[in-house]
Amino acid sequence: MKIVIGKGSCGIAAGALKIESELRTLLADNACEIGIAGCIGMCFLEPIVDIYAHGVLLRRLVRVSQSDCKTIAEAVKTENLSLVDDLTVSDEDNTFLAKQTRIALRNCGLIDPENIDAYIEADGYKALGKALAMSPEDVIEEIKVSGLAGRGGAGFPTWFKWNAARQSEGEEKYLICNADEGDPGAFMDRAVIESDPHALLEGMLIAAYAIGAKEAFVYVRAEYPLAIVRLQKAIEDATAKGYLGENILGSGFSCHVRIKAGAGAFVCGEETALIESLEGKRGMPRLKPPFPAQKGYEDKPSNINNVETFANVAWIINHGGAAFAAMGTENSKGTKVFALTGKIKRGGLVEIPMGLTLREVIYDIGGGIRDDKKFKAVQLGGPSGGCIPEELLDTIIDYKALSATGAIMGSGGMVVMDENTCMVNMARFFLDFTTKESCGKCVHCRIGTRRMFEILTRITNGEGQTGDIELLEELCEGIRGGALCGLGQTAPNPVLTTIRYFRDEYEAHINEKRCPADECAALRSFAINKEKCIGCGLCAKKCPVAAITGERKQPHTIDPEKCIKCGVCFTVCPVKAVTKNGGEANG
Amino acid sequence: MAEKKSLITILQEKQEELGYLSTDTLYKIAEETGNAPARVLGVATFYTQFRLQPVGKYLIMLCKGTACHVNGADGIEKAICEELGIADGGTTEDGLFSLKTVACLGCCSLSPAMMINDDTYGSLTPAKAVEILREIRKGEQQ
Numbered sequence: 001m002k003i004v005i006g007k008g009s010c011g012i013a014a015g016a017l018k019i020e021s022e023l024r025t026l027l028a029d030n031a032c033e034i035g036i037a038g039c040i041g042m043c044f045l046e047p048i049v050d051i052y053a054h055g056v057l058l059r060r061l062v063r064v065s066q067s068d069c070k071t072i073a074e075a076v077k078t079e080n081l082s083l084v085d086d087l088t089v090s091d092e093d094n095t096f097l098a099k100q101t102r103i104a105l106r107n108c109g110l111i112d113p114e115n116i117d118a119y120i121e122a123d124g125y126k127a128l129g130k131a132l133a134m135s136p137e138d139v140i141e142e143i144k145v146s147g148l149a150g151r152g153g154a155g156f157p158t159w160f161k162w163n164a165a166r167q168s169e170g171e172e173k174y175l176i177c178n179a180d181e182g183d184p185g186a187f188m189d190r191a192v193i194e195s196d197p198h199a200l201l202e203g204m205l206i207a208a209y210a211i212g213a214k215e216a217f218v219y220v221r222a223e224y225p226l227a228i229v230r231l232q233k234a235i236e237d238a239t240a241k242g243y244l245g246e247n248i249l250g251s252g253f254s255c256h257v258r259i260k261a262g263a264g265a266f267v268c269g270e271e272t273a274l275i276e277s278l279e280g281k282r283g284m285p286r287l288k289p290p291f292p293a294q295k296g297y298e299d300k301p302s303n304i305n306n307v308e309t310f311a312n313v314a315w316i317i318n319h320g321g322a323a324f325a326a327m328g329t330e331n332s333k334g335t336k337v338f339a340l341t342g343k344i345k346r347g348g349l350v351e352i353p354m355g356l357t358l359r360e361v362i363y364d365i366g367g368g369i370r371d372d373k374k375f376k377a378v379q380l381g382g383p384s385g386g387c388i389p390e391e392l393l394d395t396i397i398d399y400k401a402l403s404a405t406g407a408i409m410g411s412g413g414m415v416v417m418d419e420n421t422c423m424v425n426m427a428r429f430f431l432d433f434t435t436k437e438s439c440g441k442c443v444h445c446r447i448g449t450r451r452m453f454e455i456l457t458r459i460t461n462g463e464g465q466t467g468d469i470e471l472l473e474e475l476c477e478g479i480r481g482g483a484l485c486g487l488g489q490t491a492p493n494p495v496l497t498t499i500r501y502f503r504d505e506y507e508a509h510i511n512e513k514r515c516p517a518d519e520c521a522a523l524r525s526f527a528i529n530k531e532k533c534i535g536c537g538l539c540a541k542k543c544p545v546a547a548i549t550g551e552r553k554q555p556h557t558i559d560p561e562k563c564i565k566c567g568v569c570f571t572v573c574p575v576k577a578v579t580k581n582g583g584e585a586n587g
Numbered sequence: 588m589a590e591k592k593s594l595i596t597i598l599q600e601k602q603e604e605l606g607y608l609s610t611d612t613l614y615k616i617a618e619e620t621g622n623a624p625a626r627v628l629g630v631a632t633f634y635t636q637f638r639l640q641p642v643g644k645y646l647i648m649l650c651k652g653t654a655c656h657v658n659g660a661d662g663i664e665k666a667i668c669e670e671l672g673i674a675d676g677g678t679t680e681d682g683l684f685s686l687k688t689v690a691c692l693g694c695c696s697l698s699p700a701m702m703i704n705d706d707t708y709g710s711l712t713p714a715k716a717v718e719i720l721r722e723i724r725k726g727e728q729q
Contacts, residue, residue: 184651341696564662564665
């Protein structure tokens, strides 16, 4: 038997390291092999331990704790797997994987990301050999047939960019992988690099061959230390095996890949800003044209694609562009990875064929809303995207269809919100983000986002004024038209979509000084009913900021200055003496 | 292969070595690389990774990504600030804790989440966050 422990960042954060060392200790004298894998995407079930025999998955054990390790070891030693019945993933949770089609994530969670042989066994580097035997033009043609489009957000046809870089004059060309995954709520790039780094490298090598680049960079966020470590090892191992470096597989084609750690700036996800940053400068976008395909890194022709885009390439070369194009819709081919998070029952990474509806992803795969609350909206595309309401849940996942809602496909962040999420505060949250991340080059973006943030803050503080909605809309127009890069041009989207679909919430804040979702703290208040309070002190004990005082067995009081309005007192009071918003107690 | 180090790489290495980038360090880098000090400072202040002040023994990175926001990161921040008496970006007087909010740690399924040095804590509540800090402080006092 073989035990495989899921060791992506999520798994590690949930305690996978302790489980690994415990199992290694307990099974030290057993013939059972212990291995690791990346992330299967079922983040809601971490830590995950798989038990295999002869390459077949016998059991997937979920939410494993350190104290479960003894039972697992016993089950493996005695080959009596019924001992771990209680830990085995339920059929219901397993439906998370049922509707998925995995191409970019094909090996994630299944193979050891630190072992190149595991990748080779899974048909790894076969596509590279095949591509090197083709002409670069034929490789580009295959990608064209596949219909693969940039998975970083913009959805630009990949073949077109490759071809432009190929056609550009010059001996020295660069290939760049954008792994600066800055979109809050998206983590598929991290998962791919941590779980299947060779899939990225193979895709990059094929692209480098197609455009004629001998140098390649992976620009990866410094916040992803594990991804950097695994990618570095993958580069070294691939070089040692002759898949990377000089005269790859005897083809005469040479290419070197280097990692560049980003230093934290969302705008560097924009390709020209990324190039500036690679050159060691402030990451401020350049005017286009010239496009990177003509003048990119060090003014040489360069091509930039996202991690997920590259992760699809080897599969396409192996199976043919037509097989990829057979999945999806008229104008969106293949699959897309989404990071499903927020108030969802089953959160994690999902890869689905284009064309499924949002409802299918959220309900069939994600299991619907946590705690049986009511769905309110799903946010797609992060700070550049928008919030989609319930009535549009049957929208299909397709670049055009999603854009029509005012949101975008984006890099694949899918954050689900329930009735307790305030949409005005959500818009404010994104503007807070874009204000901080605006590089400052364009006035409309630098000052416009700041003004919008101030207005939204005012509204959520209960100081909204008549005309604020119109003022926001006017600012949105200005920023959209006046910003140079995608960050600024799309910054208004979260505001515009929330106004479009949740205007009543804006109006409630402005006109009635009321937050319908009961989230905006300034519009919330808690008080203790002196008549009912028995002075048990439970609320004072639970209050995280010591805002509640009172003598034992005497009525307590809340200091409104100190109170952070978290509502713990409201929830814990055994006699329902704490009231909210001057109204009813917790009933 | 010989490689000319970019200014960002140099700053990253210096910070790794010294913990933060002091004004003196920035001037020195400017001199050594032949850059104007303004350019070096410009790059150092552009990226969130660079710190121009020393940080506490425990650096709290509180995630304020979308998933964490939806699951209540604002309340966690307030509770931490109240407990430590510092604001975002600040360091406690005893030099034990620094608080820094970050855009996304990529642990969205554990939201709301924070990292203290290399350890990740997930599924936080304001009370749980405060308890974690008190535990650390208690451990330090012993």
